[in-house]
Amino acid sequence: xxxxxxxxxxxxxxxxxxxxxxxxxxxxxxxxxxxxxxxxxxxxxxxxxxxxxxxxxxxxxxxxxxxxxxxxxxxxxxxxxxxxxxxxxxxxxxxxxxxxxxxxxxxxxxxxxxxxxxxxxxxxxxxxxxxxxxxxxxxxxxxxxxxxxxxxxxxxxxxxxxxxxxxxxxxxxxxxxxxxxxxxxxxxxxxxxxxxxxxxxxxxxxxxxxxxxxxxxxxxxxxxxxxxxxxxxxxxxxxxxxxxxxxxxxxxxxxxxxxxxxxxxxxxxxxxxxxxxxxxxxxxxxxxxxxxxxxxxxxxxxxxxxxxxxxxxxxxxxxxxxxxxxxxxxxxxxxxxxxxxxxxxxxxxxxxxxxxxxxxxxxxxxxxxxxxxxxx
Amino acid sequence: xxxxxxxxxxxxxxxxxxxxxxxxxxxxxxxxxxxxxxxxxxxxxxxxxxxxxxxxxxxxxxxxxxxxxxxxxxxxxxxxxxxxxxxxxxxxxxxxxxxxxxxxxxxxxxxxxxxxxxxxxxxxxxxxxxxxxxxxxxxxxxxxxxxxxxxxxxxxxxxxxxxxxxxxxxxxxxxxxxxxxxxxxxxxxxxxxxxxxxxxxxxxxxxxxxxxxxxxxxxxxxxxxxxxxxxxxxxxxxxxxxxxxxxxxxxxxxxxxxxxxxxxxxxxxxxxxxxxxxxxxxxxxxxxxxxxxxxxxxxxxxxxxxxxxxxxxxxxxxxxxxxxxxxxxxxxxxxxxxxxxxxxxxxxxxxxxxxxxxxxxxxxxxxxxxxxxxxxx
Numbered sequence: 001x002x003x004x005x006x007x008x009x010x011x012x013x014x015x016x017x018x019x020x021x022x023x024x025x026x027x028x029x030x031x032x033x034x035x036x037x038x039x040x041x042x043x044x045x046x047x048x049x050x051x052x053x054x055x056x057x058x059x060x061x062x063x064x065x066x067x068x069x070x071x072x073x074x075x076x077x078x079x080x081x082x083x084x085x086x087x088x089x090x091x092x093x094x095x096x097x098x099x100x101x102x103x104x105x106x107x108x109x110x111x112x113x114x115x116x117x118x119x120x121x122x123x124x125x126x127x128x129x130x131x132x133x134x135x136x137x138x139x140x141x142x143x144x145x146x147x148x149x150x151x152x153x154x155x156x157x158x159x160x161x162x163x164x165x166x167x168x169x170x171x172x173x174x175x176x177x178x179x180x181x182x183x184x185x186x187x188x189x190x191x192x193x194x195x196x197x198x199x200x201x202x203x204x205x206x207x208x209x210x211x212x213x214x215x216x217x218x219x220x221x222x223x224x225x226x227x228x229x230x231x232x233x234x235x236x237x238x239x240x241x242x243x244x245x246x247x248x249x250x251x252x253x254x255x256x257x258x259x260x261x262x263x264x265x266x267x268x269x270x271x272x273x274x275x276x277x278x279x280x281x282x283x284x285x286x287x288x289x290x291x292x293x294x295x296x297x298x299x300x301x302x303x304x305x306x307x308x309x310x311x312x313x314x315x316x317x318x319x320x321x322x323x324x325x326x327x328x329x330x331x332x333x334x335x336x337x338x339x340x341x342x343x344x345x346x347x348x349x350x351x352x353x354x355x356x357x358x359x360x361x362x363x364x365x366x367x368x369x370x371x372x373x374x375x376x
Numbered sequence: 377x378x379x380x381x382x383x384x385x386x387x388x389x390x391x392x393x394x395x396x397x398x399x400x401x402x403x404x405x406x407x408x409x410x411x412x413x414x415x416x417x418x419x420x421x422x423x424x425x426x427x428x429x430x431x432x433x434x435x436x437x438x439x440x441x442x443x444x445x446x447x448x449x450x451x452x453x454x455x456x457x458x459x460x461x462x463x464x465x466x467x468x469x470x471x472x473x474x475x476x477x478x479x480x481x482x483x484x485x486x487x488x489x490x491x492x493x494x495x496x497x498x499x500x501x502x503x504x505x506x507x508x509x510x511x512x513x514x515x516x517x518x519x520x521x522x523x524x525x526x527x528x529x530x531x532x533x534x535x536x537x538x539x540x541x542x543x544x545x546x547x548x549x550x551x552x553x554x555x556x557x558x559x560x561x562x563x564x565x566x567x568x569x570x571x572x573x574x575x576x577x578x579x580x581x582x583x584x585x586x587x588x589x590x591x592x593x594x595x596x597x598x599x600x601x602x603x604x605x606x607x608x609x610x611x612x613x614x615x616x617x618x619x620x621x622x623x624x625x626x627x628x629x630x631x632x633x634x635x636x637x638x639x640x641x642x643x644x645x646x647x648x649x650x651x652x653x654x655x656x657x658x659x660x661x662x663x664x665x666x667x668x669x670x671x672x673x674x675x676x677x678x679x680x681x682x683x684x685x686x687x688x689x690x691x692x693x694x695x696x697x698x699x700x701x702x703x704x705x706x707x708x709x710x711x712x713x714x715x716x717x718x719x720x721x722x723x724x725x726x727x728x729x730x731x732x733x734x735x736x737x738x739x740x741x742x743x744x745x746x747x748x749x750x751x752x753x
Contacts, residue, residue: 064699065690173732180722180732257554257652260427264442267433275654311651313539320547321538328551335552343559350563354571357494357513361579364497 048092048101049073065111075160095121112147118158119151132213150178169195171204179205185286190293201239220273224266227253230279249325253279256323275310282306389609395589396606406463407585413456418565420449425558446653453532454646460525461638465631473623474614479509482519486512506600513575517567524564531557537648669738671714671745679747682740691728696748708751717745 048071051057055070071092077083081090093100095118108114123130133139141149155174156164165171172195176183186192186205194202208229209215215222231250233239240247253259261276280288282298289296297306303319311318323333330337399407420439423432424446439445470476488505490512495501510518534541534553541549576582584590595603605611614620683689683696693699698706710717718741721731 177732177735183732184722254428260424261442264427264433264436268437268441311539313649313651315539315543317542317545317547318539321542321550322547323551333548333551335546335548336555339552339555339559343555343563347559347563347566351566351570354567354574358570358574360494360497361574367497367499 045076045092052092059107061107061109061111061114063110067107067111067114071159079157079159079161080163081161094124097121110147115153116142116147116151119153122152122156129212132210135213135215137214137216154178167198168200168204169198171206175205182286189284189286189288190290191288201233201242203233219271221270223278224262224270224272224274226278226280227259227262228266246325248327252323252325252327277310281310389607392592392607395591396595396603397588398584398590399588401588402466404585404588406459409455409459413452413459414564414568416452417449417456418561420445420452421561422565424449425562450536450646450653453528454642456525457529457642457645458639460529461635461642464638465635468631469627473620473627476612480515480518482512482515486515504597504600506604507598507602509599509602511598513571517572520564520567524560527556527560531560533645536645536652539649539651667715667718667738669742671742673739674714674742674744674746676743676747676750678740679743679745679750682736682743683747686736688744696751706753708748709753710745710748714742714745717741 052069052071053073057069058066059069060066077089083089099105108117123133138150142151154177164174172183172186172192176187187196191202195204209217227250234245235247235250237247254263258276258278262274262278265272265274283291284297287295291298293299294301296302304314304316307314307319323336326332328336328340419435423435423439424442426432427436427442436442436445439448471478485508489507492501492505493507493512496504531553534545534550535557538550541553576585580594582590582594584594590599592603595606615623684694688696689699691699692705692707696706696708712720718738721736721741722733
């Protein structure tokens with residue numbers, strides 16, 4: 001190997017190593033939550049609890065809030081982070097930080113700021129829940145400066161954390177702690193009533209809105225996708241069998257003017273607003289009832305008023321132009337049935353005749369050509 | 377119509393020619409316009425019938441999205457209706473002023489021609505029937521076009537103006553109109569693709585609707601009777617100018633009035649209502665907390681206990697007079713009604729946050745309200 005060859009070799013190797021290093025660096029996520037800090041829980045809290053155990057002590061912060069310094073030991077032990085934790089019980093410093101003692105750090109300005117700051121500690125271990133956090137309405141509201149928006153501990157609690165879905169109705173109740181009027185509507189809806197009767201199939205708030213990546217439900221995207229959201233349950237035959245609800249609701253919606261338009265928007269321009277009705281425009285959102293309930297937006301007596309929300313001049317016969325979620329039959333829609341039958345017969349009959357005539361013409365042409373050739 | 381017929385025979389028979397005059401430029405232009413409008417209506421309409429399938433979605437996206445193609449469809453429909461009004465005027469002029477025969481009207485002879493034509497092709501009959509200027513196939517197409525346009529205009533009106541329609545007719549008419557509009561469209565497109573294209577493209581490339589002239593052999597096969605007339609010198613001649621002028625004295629005001637009315641009707645058709653094109657935004661639902669109890673159930677003493685058990689005092693003060701250094705909002709002897717008070721607590725005004733019935737019940741709020749009202753401001 002000559003000298004220049006060696007130099008070239010070394011340079012190439014160096015280049016490959018550099019590229020590899022570059023790739024390793026570039027392939028790291030740009031923004032990471034502090035998942036690297038996951039370590040074994042520190043467990044023993046006796047040192048902190050010397051002062052903080054069941055203490056009545058408070059510290060008044062700059063904004064006047066009283067920070068309760070006591071920790072309910074029993075609640076902590078019985079919490080999901082306590083003795084039942086698979087990884088072992090969490091220690092105070094796992095959330096409050098290794099630098100929490102001695103208490104040299106300046107006190108937070110407000111109690112709220114302290115709550116939010118400590119909520120970030122949850123992301124140390126709960127990586128999966130933080131994946132969609134950047135799009136989450138509550139999270140973005142906080143980062144936009146609205147400190148009243150929900151942080152982790154507002155829903156889950158702090159020292160006394162228990163599973164939020166036991167019983168499953170606790171999920172919706174938790175949302176209802178802030179979203180009070182919406183919750184009241186939901187609680188009296190067909191879904192809400194069933195939920196509180198112990199039915200675990202019905203949607204809670206998070207079934208439709210999501211959990212840790214809650215998107216704003218007033219966007220065009222949410223609206224255009226909402227029929228599919230309803231369809232996840234209402235087009236599921238096994239699930240609907242139990243309630244004797246037709247799964248044809250979704251397909252019959254798609255076949256209709258409204259549904260056709262919305263599904264086309266969903267496929268091509270999901271972020272462009274469409275003014276065509278989606279499921280909840282007619283059935284209601286949080287106050288949805290069975291279609292035969294006297295309070296239902298779609299029960300015969302209320303249907304005209306519902307149509308008029310978008311079609312203000314609708315005449316009293318206008319609602320009948322909606323065929324409904326069931327296959328039209330001769331009994332339910334004689335005229336529609338007759339027209340469909342008419343074209344079901346006419347189209348094949350006319351086309352069949354045309355094709356027959358074309359075949360006859362072709363036969364004639366072939367015969368004549370054959371006769372001319374054969375005649376000579 | 378027979379008494380109006382003024383087709384006269386000119387003097388001399390003529391020698392066979394390479395091609396014969398068939399369509400004037402206005403007729404050729406009408407066909408071009410109709411072809412463009414028909415194709416446009418088909419391209420913007422049929423994908424709506426099959427909106428669930430992938431080819432339809434690709435086509436809709438290619439043409440600019442569903443809202444765009446609906447607008448284009450309506451513009452083309454308007455052109456087609458205007459064209460139909462013009463065509464009606466031309467036909468009336470030809471029939472009643474020029475005294476032409478209704479050469480596209482179907483009669484018994486067409487049935488006879490059809491049967492003879494089938495028999496000839498199958499070898500049952502020796503001679504090809506001698507066909508007139510417009511043969512049975514062309515007459516069928518023309519009548520289908522007139523019938524189809526009529527169905528499309530009537531049902532299209534119902535779909536364009538569903539509210540006006542349902543104020544006169546039962547609501548079921550609208551989906552039935554959609555079914556008819558959609559079925560008739562499919563029938564029309566498939567008929568054109570099979571019968572029309574076979575006859576004018578595949579059987580023989582017939583350019584007469586673009587050039588105005590038809591070749592001798594095509595005339596011989598498809599319009600032998602007409603060819604015979606031409607060769608014998610039978611040429612359609614218009615009546616003398618004085619007769620035309622005389623008839624025009626009636627026709628022009630009639631045409632003016634009828635076409636004005638039809639154009640007004642067309643304008644009415646397309647501007648009557650816009651509910652199928654655009655709707656108002658859905659009205660946002662005003663969420664109101666429904667209170668189940670009245671203020672009477674409140675007890676001032678219990679109210680004080682509840683007040684102290686909750687964190688109300690942190691901001692509102694132990695005596696509800698406000699706490700200096702905090703938000704400091706005194707609410708003693710509030711001027712709010714009980715309903716407004718509960719609504720505020722449940723919604724949560726700025727800086728307070730909402731309090732749900734799980735945090736504090738309606739009854740407890742009634743107690744607090746009773747206590748607040750027992751205080752001095």
